[in-house]
Amino acid sequence: MNKPRLNSLFKSVVKPLSLALVVCLSASCSNEKEALNSPQQTISLIAAPIELKVGEGFKAPVGYYESTPRFSWQMPQNSQSSAQSAYQIQVSSTPELFSTQPDLWDSSKINSTNTSWIHYQGQPLSSRQQVYWRVRLWDESDKASRWSDVQTLELGLLKNEDWQAKWIGHPDTALANQPSKDLIATPQYFRKSFTLSNKVADARLYITAKGVFKPYINGDEVSAKDVMTPGWTPYSQRIETLTYDLTDKLNLGENTIAASLAGGWYSARVADLKEPEHTLPPRLLAQLEITLIDGTKQTITTDETWKATQQGPIRFASNYDGERYDQAFEMPNWNRTKFDSSSWQNAYAQDIDNAIKLRPKRHEPIRIVDELSPIALLEHNENSVIFDFGQNMVGVPRLNIPVVANQQVKVEFAEALHKGEFYTDNYRSALSTNFYSPAKTEFIQYQPTFTFHGYRYIKLSGFDASKAPSKDWVTSLVQHSDIKLYNNFNSSHPKLNKLFSNINWGLRGNFYDIPLDCPQRDERLGWTGDANAFVTPSMYIADVYGFWSAWLESMREEQANDGMIPLYVPFITWIDWASSGWGDAATIIPWELYTMTGDETILAENYDMMKKWVDYHTSQSTNSISKMKTFGDWLQPYPKAEGKGANRGDTDFNLIGTAFYARSVELTLKAATVLQKQADIDALSALHARIKNAFRTHFFDEQLTPKKGEATQTAYLLALEFNLFNAQEKLKAQELLIALIGQADNHLRTGFLGTPLLTSVLQDAGRSDLIYQLLFKETYPSWFYSINNGATTTWERWNSYSLEDGFNPQGMNSLNHYAYGTVSRWFYEGILGIQQTLPGFKEFKVSPQFSHYLDQANGTVHTMNGEIEINWFVKADEVSINLVVPKNSAAILDLTHLQAVTVSQNGIQISNHEKLTPGEYQINGKL
Ligand code: RAM
Numbered sequence: 001m002n003k004p005r006l007n008s009l010f011k012s013v014v015k016p017l018s019l020a021l022v023v024c025l026s027a028s029c030s031n032e033k034e035a036l037n038s039p040q041q042t043i044s045l046i047a048a049p050i051e052l053k054v055g056e057g058f059k060a061p062v063g064y065y066e067s068t069p070r071f072s073w074q075m076p077q078n079s080q081s082s083a084q085s086a087y088q089i090q091v092s093s094t095p096e097l098f099s100t101q102p103d104l105w106d107s108s109k110i111n112s113t114n115t116s117w118i119h120y121q122g123q124p125l126s127s128r129q130q131v132y133w134r135v136r137l138w139d140e141s142d143k144a145s146r147w148s149d150v151q152t153l154e155l156g157l158l159k160n161e162d163w164q165a166k167w168i169g170h171p172d173t174a175l176a177n178q179p180s181k182d183l184i185a186t187p188q189y190f191r192k193s194f195t196l197s198n199k200v201a202d203a204r205l206y207i208t209a210k211g212v213f214k215p216y217i218n219g220d221e222v223s224a225k226d227v228m229t230p231g232w233t234p235y236s237q238r239i240e241t242l243t244y245d246l247t248d249k250l251n252l253g254e255n256t257i258a259a260s261l262a263g264g265w266y267s268a269r270v271a272d273l274k275e276p277e278h279t280l281p282p283r284l285l286a287q288l289e290i291t292l293i294d295g296t297k298q299t300i301t302t303d304e305t306w307k308a309t310q311q312g313p314i315r316f317a318s319n320y321d322g323e324r325y326d327q328a329f330e331m332p333n334w335n336r337t338k339f340d341s342s343s344w345q346n347a348y349a350q351d352i353d354n355a356i357k358l359r360p361k362r363h364e365p366i367r368i369v370d371e372l373s374p375i376a377l378l379e380h381n382e383n384s385v386i387f388d389f390g391q392n393m394v395g396v397p398r399l400n401i402p403v404v405a406n407q408q409v410k411v412e413f414a415e416a417l418h419k420g421e422f423y424t425d426n427y428r429s430a431l432s433t434n435f436y437s438p439a440k441t442e443f444i445q446y447q448p449t450f451t452f453h454g455y456r457y458i459k460l461s462g463f464d465a466s467k468a469p470s471k472d473w474v475t476s477l478v479q480h481s482d483i484k485l486y487n488n489f490n491s492s493h494p495k496l497n498k499l500f501s502n503i504n505w506g507l508r509g510n511f512y513d514i515p516l517d518c519p520q521r522d523e524r525l526g527w528t529g530d531a532n533a534f535v536t537p538s539m540y541i542a543d544v545y546g547f548w549s550a551w552l553e554s555m556r557e558e559q560a561n562d563g564m565i566p567l568y569v570p571f572i573t574w575i576d577w578a579s580s581g582w583g584d585a586a587t588i589i590p591w592e593l594y595t596m597t598g599d600e601t602i603l604a605e606n607y608d609m610m611k612k613w614v615d616y617h618t619s620q621s622t623n624s625i626s627k628m629k630t631f632g633d634w635l636q637p638y639p640k641a642e643g644k645g646a647n648r649g650d651t652d653f654n655l656i657g658t659a660f661y662a663r664s665v666e667l668t669l670k671a672a673t674v675l676q677k678q679a680d681i682d683a684l685s686a687l688h689a690r691i692k693n694a695f696r697t698h699f700f701d702e703q704l705t706p707k708k709g710e711a712t713q714t715a716y717l718l719a720l721e722f723n724l725f726n727a728q729e730k731l732k733a734q735e736l737l738i739a740l741i742g743q744a745d746n747h748l749r750t751g752f753l754g755t756p757l758l759t760s761v762l763q764d765a766g767r768s769d770l771i772y773q774l775l776f777k778e779t780y781p782s783w784f785y786s787i788n789n790g791a792t793t794t795w796e797r798w799n800s801y802s803l804e805d806g807f808n809p810q811g812m813n814s815l816n817h818y819a820y821g822t823v824s825r826w827f828y829e830g831i832l833g834i835q836q837t838l839p840g841f842k843e844f845k846v847s848p849q850f851s852h853y854l855d856q857a858n859g860t861v862h863t864m865n866g867e868i869e870i871n872w873f874v875k876a877d878e879v880s881i882n883l884v885v886p887k888n889s890a891a892i893l894d895l896t897h898l899q900a901v902t903v904s905q906n907g908i909q910i911s912n913h914e915k916l917t918p919g920e921y922q923i924n925g926k927l
Pocket of ligand 1 (some may be wrong): 527
């Protein structure tokens with residue numbers, strides 16, 4: 001979604017708008033009126049709500065997707081009040097109406113402590129509608145606040161009927177012409193000129209593609225930062241559309257809109273080398289809606305009057321393989337008005353149909369968010385030079401290099417070097433190479449448009465060897481979904497901080513419109529099992545609620561009629577069975593998002609999918625024992641099995657399947673309880689009891705030894721975390737698990753399924769000391785082992801690489817996989833000790849787990865009510881903690897592991913400190 005400019009909205013929407021009124025839009029002024037009416041009341045008004053957001057956290061979006069938005073706000077932390085007891089929201093089609101009666105919705109005073117996810121209850125908003133909203137609240141002693149600042153919201157095109165535009169493509173790519181694969185992979189260029197008879201009051205561009213596009217207006221990029229739009233959804237069902245405010249970019253007289261277009265995920269090859277199913281040619285769809293200052297409306301839509309060519313400089317583009325650019329094909333000013341397009345053809349145009357839903361993009365697009373300069377130049381010889389960026393990352397390079405006419409420049413990428421060798425085997429069939437063919441001898445500037453690479457090193461060859469390479473020849477442009485990283489954990493231990501950094505980079509590299517397993521090889525898919533491992537940590541680390549909610553919509557669309565959830569979303573024909581522990585994303589992700597945010601909408605939206613997945617589990621079970629296929633405890637270290645089966649670990653597959661069956665039923669039951677689905681609650685409880693019983697008797701003997709398969713750490717972790725033993729058995733199982741860890745010299749022996757459960761199970765067993773040992777292990781398999789071997793991201797395998805032996809030769813070996821970043825959840829829930837006890841952290845427990853490994857740790861947890869802040873220090877046996885409890889929240893101190901605890905606020909000691917109200921606290925105690 002476009003980040004809007006409030007001023008421009010005001011300018012364009014409120015016509016004519018007097019200066020006095022603009023001034024009066026501020027919170028203080030809108031309360032001024034009340035002040036005049038009732039001076040006494042105004043004096044006692046408390047601070048206005050802040051952080052006004054809609055949906056999953058959008059501030060004043062343009063091109064928004066929900067016709068009944070959810071509203072959220074916060075009480076400022078410096079407010080004199082502690083909690084909200086009531087609120088009032090007003091929504092209006094003009095800001096003036098706030099001084100009389102807002103026309104769209106006035107909630108009136110609602111007694112509620114909820115500050116988030118409040119559903120709009122006026123008439124559903126329509127496409128293009130621009131609205132204004134504000135909120136005020138009453139505190140715990142019923143004192144009213146000032147009104148908030150007025151916030152805006154503008155909708156995108158919500159339904160296909162809003163589009164008059166047609167899908168266009170180059171005529172040679174019309175299906176009737178049977179376009180070859182080469183033609184499909186050759187980017188297309190489009191342009192259209194038009195005249196405006198007056199100045200522009202307001203202009204919006206609605207645009208999308210089957211493929212990926214780059215739009216221009218009068219020669220300028222519509223957005224220099226947005227890349228690979230519209231991103232990846234199940235294209236045969238739904239394509240997201242982008243909205244851009246072009247009000248300030250159009251001229252009286254002639255204008256030109258233009259775009260380039262490539263295959264992206266739509267027509268390029270996706271997944272392994274087999275014949276791609278995506279052989280449909282890319283198409284562009286654009287609708288520019290203009291209102292002139294005299295009120296005239298003019299709409300420019302893609303149709304057969306647009307001009308098209310495939311003779312542009314980007315000769316080839318592919319996500320996996322890279323881009324080929326030929327300077328001889330450059331078309332100076334091709335996207336400006338003064339250009340002769342007579343050699344171009346008229347576009348081929350196709351009506352849109354309703355089979356593919358066109359919907360506003362519901363999360364931030366992929367953007368260029370950062371730039372990295374090389375930290376070193378390596379291995380320079382006459383033919384090539386290697387640039388080291390010091391960080392495994394995802395994006396594209398911007399080259400500023402000397403070239404020689406007709407001497408091709410080659411740009412290659414690698415995640416790592418081993419003893420100087422530029423290693424690309426782990427990209428498998430992905431060529432990930434850019435070629436630039438210069439027509440002249442000069443310095444060129446080039447950055448690829450329609451591809452992306454996962455890399456730390458760039459090898460450049462074919463440049464002008466008469467010039468000495470310099471670091472400023474190449475800059476790396478970091479790209480990912482434009483989410484906000486909180487950068488919210490730090491400690492006294494550098495290697496732990498490095499791990500946190502690696503996990504952040506793992507997130508950055510793989511949150512590429514969808515959650516990718518890896519960003520570099522011929523795969524880059526939305527694997528569901530990986531997402532299960534990382535959804536919650538990612539919610540602690542970054543503002544990713546919108547990102548995950550959007551992906552869940554794709555998951556709902558990809559669910560089969562019988563409830564089956566594919567292994568990766570969006571689905572493409574490659575591996576077409578379902579796996580336990582992977583498809584359970586259908587229940588795990590909605591539930592985790594709900595507990596992290598407190599937003600019931602996420603459960604309501606996904607509840608049917610959850611239930612259908614449970615039904616699918618049932619269809620794959622006999623007498624409550626699952627027979628579903630599984631990838632098992634994927635990439636478990638030291639597997640007993642050999643060959644290909646080794647990847648799946650040693651934990652019995654049916655045990656895994658049945659455990660996840662129980663888990664999915666349990667989470668669906670919890671969702672049913674929140675949503676008050678009484679009939680389902682009864683049925684799901686009964687089903688859960690049956691599975692639990694079957695699990696216990698089928699897989700474990702009296703001594704709790706697994707009857708089938710190995711006694712693995714993961715077998716016990718699953719049973720314990722998913723509550724499948726009774727209280728007595730639980731203690732015994734904890735002992736057995738701890739013994740197994742001991743036999744491994746306090747190392748983990750877990751893969752993708754077991755690892756996410758380790759910390760929670762061990763903390764529950766009172767063994768945080770053991771978690772610290774696992775976490776601080778330096779030897780294989782461990783997190784620090786990867787750091788000791790040079791990791792700057794998290795790896796796919798515990799032993800992907802070693803400085804001594806080089807790369808793990810196994811074919812599947814990415815150095816940028818986020819799954820094992822799962823451990824960062826414990827940074828917040830264990831090290832900092834913040835655990836929610838009510839959804840969305842409205843109430844939370846504070847129980848930091850201290851250890852001799854750390855003298856200090858600090859961080860924040862971003863909640864719907866504001867930031868929980870904690871900073872603790874240990875000196876000898878003295879512990880001191882600074883804690884901030886956000887407004888409208890409560891903290892339960894659980895410091896039973898400390899003695900002589902004192903709690904003070906503003907220097908004054910408090911006697912009753914089990915439950916803390918909002919504020920800043922200083923806590924002291926002894927270990
Ligand atoms: C590989 C990837 C992915 C994993 C699947 C089972 O393709 O490692 O992360 O989920 O296998």
